[in-house]
Amino acid sequence: MATRPKRSFDREFKLQVTRQLVHGEKRLTQVCREHDLCPTLVRRWREQYARDGERAWSDLAVAAAPATAEVRIAALEAALGRAHLENEFLRQALELLTKKGSPSGRNGR
Numbered sequence: 001m002a003t004r005p006k007r008s009f010d011r012e013f014k015l016q017v018t019r020q021l022v023h024g025e026k027r028l029t030q031v032c033r034e035h036d037l038c039p040t041l042v043r044r045w046r047e048q049y050a051r052d053g054e055r056a057w058s059d060l061a062v063a064a065a066p067a068t069a070e071v072r073i074a075a076l077e078a079a080l081g082r083a084h085l086e087n088e089f090l091r092q093a094l095e096l097l098t099k100k101g102s103p104s105g106r107n108g109r
Helices: 010-022 030-036 039-055 057-099
Strands: none
Touching: 010 030, 030 039, 030 057
């Protein structure tokens, strides 16, 4: 089975294909068959179009990516901080429980 050389598609072609899908003009299978495209690739284009709109595959969308990454990193750092605080709280609570032993009245005395 011969492998097909890698193809690249320009921005206008990607926009044309995704607009047809988004506006309901054509179905995914129909677009893939007409242009000999992999459905996974077209789905990825559709996701990019949904995320970036008409700016998809332009220099503006690429410039916005680092800002999006910075926001994501900040959110992950905040979540990590909260998880660290929760772990510390639970560690201290466990130490208190082990120092006091089991609470009275729970062992059937």
